Amino acid sequence: MHTGYIPAVFILLWAVLPVHAQEADSMKVIQLEGVTVSASYEKRIVREAALPTDVANARFLREHFTGNLIQALEHLPGIHAMDIGSGFSKPAIRGMGFNRIIVAENGIKQEGQQWGADHGLEMDAFNTERVVVRKGPASLLYGSDAMGGAIEIVPLPPPADDQVSGEAVLLGKSVNGTLGASVMAGVKKGNRYTRFRYTEQHFGDYRIPADTIVYLTQRLPVYGRRLKNTAGLERDVSFHTESRKGRYSSRYAASNAYQKTGFFPGAHGIPDASRLTGDGDSRNTELPYSAVNHLKASMHHRYMRDRLAGYWDAGFQSNYREERSLFHTHYGNQPVPVKDPDKELVFLLNTYSSTAKIKLTGLPGWEHTAGWDVQYQQNRIAGYSFLLPEYDRFTTGLYWLASWRAEEKFSVSGGVRYDCGYINIRGYTDAYLEAWLDERGYGDEAMERYKWRSYPVKRQSGDFSGSLGIVWHPGDAHLVKVNAGRSFRLPGANELASNGVHHGTFRHEQGDPSLSSEQGWQLDASYAFEGGRVVFSVSPFVSWFENYIYLKPTGEWSVLPHAGQIYRYTETEAVFAGGEITCGIDLFHGLNYTFIGEYVYTANPAERIPLSFSPPASMRNTLAWEGKGMRAYVELQRIAAQHRVARNEDPTPGASLLHAGASVHIPSGRTRVECTLSIHNVFNTKYYNHLSFYRKVEIPEPGRNFQVLIKIPFKSKIK
Template sequence: MRIKYISLLYFLLFSFFGFSQDKCDYSIKLKLVNASDLTPIYGVVVKFIEIDKTYLSNQQGYLIIENACEPLAHLEIMSQFYKAKTIKVDLRKQSNLSIKLEELQQELAEVIVQNKLVPKQQVNQLNATQIESQFSGSLAKSLDEIPGVNSIEIGAGSSKPTIRGFSFNRVLVTENGMRHEGQQWGSDHGLEVDALSVEDVEVIKSASALAYGSDAIGGVIKLNTNKAPQDEGLTGSYKLFLRSINNTLTNNINLAYKNENWFAKFKGTLTDYGDYNLPTDTINYLSVNMPVENRRLKNTAGKERNIMFTGGFVSDKFNSALSISRNYFKAGFFPGAHGVPSVTRVVDDGDRRNIELPFQNSTHFKVTSQNTWIFKNANLKLNLSYQNNLRQEWSDFNTHYSSQEPPETNADLELEFDLNTYEINLEHNYYHSKKHNLTTGLQLQAQKNAIKGFNFLLPNYDRQMLGAFAIHSIELNKKLEIDYGVRLDIAQLNTEALFDQRLFNYLLFRNNSEEVAIENAQRSETINRDFNNFNFNLSSNYKLNNKLNFELNLGTNFRLPTAIELSSNGIHHGSFRHERGNPELNPEKGYIIDGSANFNNDQVNISFSPYLYYFTNYIYLNPSGIFSKLPHGGQINQYTESKALLTGFELYYKHQITKRFSSSISLEYLWNTQLRDETEGNFALPFSPPNNALIKLNYDIKDYKYLKDTNLSFITEIAAAQNRTAQNEEATPGYEIFGLNLASRLQLRNFTANVNLRVMNMFDTKYFNHTNFYRALEIPEMGRNIQLMLSIPF
């Protein structure tokens, strides 16, 4: 009998434990959000330690742990851009949990991330520390290490970005969610952005017309400058930047104060630099040999004065930030670039830092307001902005009109463009479920441009644009996600007619007939154009496993013709030619197919991204064969359109060879052509960067006393010869240059300083950059440059 009772007891115990082990119905829904602004975070890895299983947050920041047998869970949360943390969760008591992650400021990493507003595609993201480590005097130049991204340099202190060979109005720059509007059509016009005030950058290397509209054919560069600080109280940093190439001195200060939900920030930058060094003694422009005295390019000095104020409020239900900024830039032009080449104008004046005629200056004033309402399954964003971009180019009036009396006021003001832009963006994100997300948006913009100056290039104009889009994201299963969307754009552009009395008098003085003088002095006609366009996009992301995924993107793209393309008619010294618009141009339209294959494990990271663009009417400047009647005009270049094809790929490979030693290589291949009549010849598209490679060898040095996180990098930049050129564009030989980078963190008790020392063009090699602003003047790139970045947080 006793044995029966014991057997029954054992049976009941085993039945109980067996029943308990079969209870695997615990579940929890997690949401991963940014601690600063509570926006969802995609791609966060969450490891359930007890069962050794990992999960990944989706586009809305959600992930669900289902059918767990363990009631107590230790969750390890990891992300390359946020601080790792481990939390303990009782699954019996919690079914929903929001987890706030703080951004990682010291981590240097380049990853493929998910963009929240556009179909899934490759995005390179840089945080503030990376921008500092790669800073080269301007923001666009600091992005050169990203595969497929290059820059058009304008002297030593300014540059503009190119993505996959697209630049100017084919690459869109946004700041705090709003389009950055300046005179971006000019090759001598850099970005009026303070690079040292940027907190993070996302570079989208694909057509992004659905979410952003016109000008996003090549890609989008998204800048963020108004994030809420993470720490309570007063925090900040001081940065000192020095360059040997032109004696640059930059001082930057960032201050932030946070009190619970409220915050305020101040940012300011002062930069001064002198004429920059060249690895040559002479240059040749229009068959004239000009000396480069002391190997310094005369009148290329400049300065920047930037300031920004931000105030905001952050909570679980509502976020708001108001930013006011003013960026001022002034820099000289090499005197040989204006008028007839003259050796006497380039004689060294003994002052390396003065700025004489000719020069440019720009002031960009901007007010932006970002507002987000957060609901249970949705959020609503309302962004407002006002921008004023005042750009002036000054040169000696008598250089161009020696036979006439100069204007009574501002006699040497050659060109002035006063552009005012108002913009409203409304966006709604609805998370129907963990597998469905619908994003809809409405964008309105109004612009008005007014001109002054004794010369003419662009008329007064106004432009209005309205865009509406919808993007639906679907997670079909754990491996496959797709996005599809549509966009409608409506726009109107109006330009004013202008008769140039000064040019009329000049032409009569030069013995031209009255008929010829009237024809050429009518610089612009009244234009009233209406445009509309419809676009679609389909993209997919297939995750084969935790190490390998594939992306594919199909769609249409478009770009509205600009006022400069429709109605310009004058000498643009920024591009050294007479440019004339074409009022009959149609919106630029085309098709795109691109994709990527990405492999990543503990030792190797490989990304391969091919692309193909086809345009039914690509807009570009074409030599007309007609010589200009304007002073020093040369041949007239006329805006025209034709079919075009652009294709290529980017390859990135990184190998963690040992714990401390790694290597990486970035390759970019680009091929394009105009598809014109065979009798006219099919030339390449203008400003196409050559095929290029960037090779880096990195070694992490062991901490030594006060030096922490020390890293040494050897960098090799290789560019192939660019022999496929547009009409009247010079071929450029290839080059190979070498650099060195040493970065470390100095830690002395409570004092911290991040130090970055770079040597560029180590062997003072003479070479040419095909897309450089001064390439047409046969001016080589800058010589050896040693620069120091010192950052002190407090």
């Protein structure tokens, strides 16, 4: 029923497109003088991409800074933060998260444990100065996994003059007692620019506006309204050097991000009130906790000659994650490990990646790009518990993109890509589980079904992705985009091979080795108006997936301890639709009003129910004033209730939140110190984030937060 008219919309669109293309041509004659070439980077990116694209520039990131990149990006329409406590988040774009969107830095796809609900993004928020967000199918650019969109962290160009420059930034937050600092220093001399940054953040247990939470049907106390053992720290170092020599330029970057954060003991294991009593220290991180270290090294080379440009990016990443928790087991026969008895889970994910492309410009109006991506991944595990198997994964893709532009006003761009991948997942059986099953008299059949914590799976698959879109820019005020794309995703190791109780969700999750790759058709459109005092944009989208992979409750009881029914990764038809609306008006005397609204509709038509993790409709009304080096704002954020839930997902009530803030530039010596004070959730409203990891434990979002950010830039010219 839903799907009946989605192809119809596609057909309609294809029928409508050529008509408008012609009209665009006839209009350009009249408006030629209005064309401006000196568009800023943001405008250029937004205008060139046929996909709805937003750019968060340095100013945007600073105004919305919280020490957590995703929470800043959440202020862009269509982006949501899936929070894990107060400090860490993972991104979601238009209702898709986890393995369905990608984050790339310096051209290299960030690879952590993004499939997992309790794993955040390991990246230094202080070190991001420009972010490009592509909403919609980005498989064409990034291959598998980018079907829902891409978040690209792009370095700023080096300063023009020879100089030594840098900044010191201090961050303080009241909600969890954050103290953070970051220092950056860079040297630009001749053709070389080198930069170094060190960041450290320490935070305590975070405050919530609630005295109790409900976990596994038991009401548990929250002593002192602080969530015990959610304290932690983050320590990031990064280095980057770039140089240019004639037609050749290169960039080398290395970074290391370390995060350690405690788990609320009431949400880890079986609940018990006695473990939640405060220990008198709100800044300690005791067991259980997780520690993650993400090391990344990448290089970028570019060679330009006449009409040709060649690019090569290569990178190595090592993501080490460990979760420590007092030894516990469900099988009485499992002994305490002699060495490292608290080491519950360890993952070591190493990723090698390379992307090469050639761009051909200069043919009148045409631009062609051909590229080749390769990625090899290795996951290794340790610990007394089991969550994800060891695997090796190899993927490679070839693509060709072309765009044709007519006089800056109208362009058509599209491309095709073929990816293939091979994954080898190691089987894993648990001897203690086997003995436990045996002791309880389960027969051979049950034994065979349950003893595998991970099935051995070897899979090879390949798929096409492609897209075709137009950008029509009739004069400066209007921008129209339409894009249709097909994207795909190779199933992950957890979806293919897992079989056992997930320690975070308490569900028996079972993979299916026969799953095929996820395939979807996506249609996006956007219209933006920018004229005089008014900016306005609307961007609707609709996507249809032939075989969306989700965890389906089967109704079969699992025999594993503490497990209810078995949830099996299953393919189903799925529909996503929705859009964003933004509107901004310059009122008077530096006063500006902005409205952002967004909505996502999801459906599993076969079951006639929504999909899980559907973001609720929300809107932000912001009134800002700016003048004389000062800026102040008040924002009313309204989050609608989410009653459209999947099976065994709880509806989340809505909330209205008020935020406010002000920033001022204070001249001091040869520099200008920027101070920002902001208050998040002014009324200390108790509310829930439908997408938060802690939502299912009914832990509300952090309460009122005062934040101070002081930024001291410095610069000295080199003669």
